[in-house]
Amino acid sequence: MIDLTLLGCGGGMPMPNRFLSALCISYKGRKILVDCGEGTQVSMRICNLGFKTIDVICISHIHGDHIVGLPGLLGTIGNSGRTDPLTIIGPIGITEAVKGLRVIANWLPYEINVIENPKDTVLACNDEIKIDTLEVEHSSPCIGYSFYLKRMAKFDVDRAIENGVPKQLWSKLQKTTEEIEFQGRIYTPDMIKGAERKGIKVSMITDTRPIDEIVPFIKDSDLFICEGTYGDDKDIEKAIKNKHMTFREAATLANKANVERLLLTHFSTAMDSPERHISNATAAFSNTIIGEDRLELHLSFKE
Amino acid sequence: MIDLTLLGCGGGMPMPNRFLSALCISYKGRKILVDCGEGTQVSMRICNLGFKTIDVICISHIHGDHIVGLPGLLGTIGNSGRTDPLTIIGPIGITEAVKGLRVIANWLPYEINVIENPKDTVLACNDEIKIDTLEVEHSSPCIGYSFYLKRMAKFDVDRAIENGVPKQLWSKLQKTTEEIEFQGRIYTPDMIKGAERKGIKVSMITDTRPIDEIVPFIKDSDLFICEGTYGDDKDIEKAIKNKHMTFREAATLANKANVERLLLTHFSTAMDSPERHISNATAAFSNTIIGEDRLELHLSFKE
Numbered sequence: 260m261i262d263l264t265l266l267g268c269g270g271g272m273p274m275p276n277r278f279l280s281a282l283c284i285s286y287k288g289r290k291i292l293v294d295c296g297e298g299t300q301v302s303m304r305i306c307n308l309g310f311k312t313i314d315v316i317c318i319s320h321i322h323g324d325h326i327v328g329l330p331g332l333l334g335t336i337g338n339s340g341r342t343d344p345l346t347i348i349g350p351i352g353i354t355e356a357v358k359g360l361r362v363i364a365n366w367l368p369y370e371i372n373v374i375e376n377p378k379d380t381v382l383a384c385n386d387e388i389k390i391d392t393l394e395v396e397h398s399s400p401c402i403g404y405s406f407y408l409k410r411m412a413k414f415d416v417d418r419a420i421e422n423g424v425p426k427q428l429w430s431k432l433q434k435t436t437e438e439i440e441f442q443g444r445i446y447t448p449d450m451i452k453g454a455e456r457k458g459i460k461v462s463m464i465t466d467t468r469p470i471d472e473i474v475p476f477i478k479d480s481d482l483f484i485c486e487g488t489y490g491d492d493k494d495i496e497k498a499i500k501n502k503h504m505t506f507r508e509a510a511t512l513a514n515k516a517n518v519e520r521l522l523l524t525h526f527s528t529a530m531d532s533p534e535r536h537i538s539n540a541t542a543a544f545s546n547t548i549i550g551e552d553r554l555e556l557h558l559s560f561k562e
Numbered sequence: 563m564i565d566l567t568l569l570g571c572g573g574g575m576p577m578p579n580r581f582l583s584a585l586c587i588s589y590k591g592r593k594i595l596v597d598c599g600e601g602t603q604v605s606m607r608i609c610n611l612g613f614k615t616i617d618v619i620c621i622s623h624i625h626g627d628h629i630v631g632l633p634g635l636l637g638t639i640g641n642s643g644r645t646d647p648l649t650i651i652g653p654i655g656i657t658e659a660v661k662g663l664r665v666i667a668n669w670l671p672y673e674i675n676v677i678e679n680p681k682d683t684v685l686a687c688n689d690e691i692k693i694d695t696l697e698v699e700h701s702s703p704c705i706g707y708s709f710y711l712k713r714m715a716k717f718d719v720d721r722a723i724e725n726g727v728p729k730q731l732w733s734k735l736q737k738t739t740e741e742i743e744f745q746g747r748i749y750t751p752d753m754i755k756g757a758e759r760k761g762i763k764v765s766m767i768t769d770t771r772p773i774d775e776i777v778p779f780i781k782d783s784d785l786f787i788c789e790g791t792y793g794d795d796k797d798i799e800k801a802i803k804n805k806h807m808t809f810r811e812a813a814t815l816a817n818k819a820n821v822e823r824l825l826l827t828h829f830s831t832a833m834d835s836p837e838r839h840i841s842n843a844t845a846a847f848s849n850t851i852i853g854e855d856r857l858e859l860h861l862s863f864k865e
Contacts, residue, residue: 362659
């Protein structure tokens with residue numbers, strides 16, 4: 260239902276054997292991109308992910324490894340024939356950064372709408388996916404993202420009959436959130452719907468220290484994508500100094516927030532084999548996956 | 563003597579199978595980089611070319627495929643421990659472009675000296691390589707580059723004796739361009755030197771139409787690196803419209819300018835197999851090489 264591609268899993272600098280950390284979320288033919296380092300558009304191309312259908316580009320923060328590829332991608336999106344406006348979300352400073360970078364991408368055949376450090380939910384993918392943000396703690400203003408696809412409550416035939424809803428309104432009430440007046444009486448959607456059902460929640464947190472506010476923000480995510488810049492517990496001092504996390508810290512957040520799965524990304528260039536350190540994560544949260552370039556995951560509603 | 567690496571050979575957009583056109587010139591441990599598209603630093607890394615020893619970055623023009631990688635590279639050069647100033651040369655607009663791009667690379671541990679559309683020769687690699695520029699004809703201000711390594715004239719023992727130069731001055735006069743006063747008489751370097759010898763000349767022209775001014779500028783190059791965006795002669799209309807060249811046009815310039823070798827680069831993304839069209843180049847200039855990512859060439863003084 261929601262297709263996710265981890266376009267890269269590296270931090271710091273683009274490397275021959277590792278693309279920079281970025282995520283593509285595809286839903287019903289539309290896309291959300293999270294971060295855009297040098298090479299992100301190449302990784303998208305390898306995966307045959309089209310450029311024309313990107314609704315929103317979410318930038319975590321204005322460090323090169325998360326944004327250098329943006330002006331090139333904007334040009335490539337232009338070459339794809341896009342004319343619909345594009346939204347870019349980012350932390351404080353994103354407006355100035357986009358303005359600066361557009362010195363090399365000044366003419367584009369579509370408008371760009373920049374939302375700086377949003378306080379309200381942003382809608383994407385035909386307004387079906389809600390994007391929320393959280394200010395996190397890095398060496399420059401940085402925001403984490405959560406993406407939520409709502410699930411309609413199931414139609415409950417017993418409830419509809421119990422509430423005396425005429426049959427001809429059943430289908431209409433299922434598709435709307437508004438009340439319907441019919442033969443002098445008001446009918447509301449909840450009269451035919453069963454209990455609320457959980458939608459799909461994906462959260463992505465990079466780059467930051469593991470601050471407490473992250474736990475409620477990522478709570479109950481089906482997939483929590485989190486930076487794990489350092490795999491070795493011994494690198495905790497580096498993690499603190501550089502405002503990053505170890506695998507264990509990321510996994511501890513996953514555990515506290517009761518997420519279903521943790522996907523680690525944004526590995527230090529000094530860490531050749533992140534999988535060697537997986538036990539440091541699984542000790543705190545067992546359902547952990549080590550990111551790989553172009554790893555694909557598919558999330559569906561639970562029965 | 564001079565080591566050249568064609569870091570990529572593509573134009574327009576970075577592709578999974580082709581890096582963007584860029585050149586690294588290495589001489590006595592120092593480097594000149596020409597163009598810096600998205601991925602150029604990755605290609606440099608694949609070749610184990612270090613970042614700390616780049617003296618000058620030459621940008622042909624301010625289109626994404628030639629400059630998107632610049633802020634990332636500046637950061638990587640910073641991470642390499644460099645503190646010496648770095649020179650960036652480019653066409654009109656380069657100062658503003660570098661300023662704009664530095665919104666994402668604002669703190670660097672070295673100074674940047676930008677030379678916009680230089681009219682005078684710029685020296686690089688311990689002042690041994692002369693860089694000259696030529697304004698060419700593209701859809702935005704664009705400059706071509708030539709690189710010249712001077713060769714010392716050979717020591718001519720007969721001439722030294724003929725001119726009555728004392729033996730103890732022979733070595734000194736060989737190493738200087740200035741006159742030496744000795745026992746009341748003036749000695750000049752030409753008194754001990756034979757005929758001038760040709761140095762090594764490399765020129766790089768991309769992106770442009772094949773204007774007449776290019777011929778004297780690239781004259782007698784040992785290596786002429788030239789854009790050949792289109793291989794097929796039938797694409798001449800596209801070449802004219804997009805201000806590029808066909809293989810045949812590039813080769814005609816090579817022929818007129820009496821260069822020794824032509825290396826084609828900056829291939830259109832639509833051209834999968836540039837080598838299929840080589841006969842269109844060799845018909846005008848036989849000593850033509852089709853560029854490949856990370857093709858290495860080594861140029862030495864001729865005997």
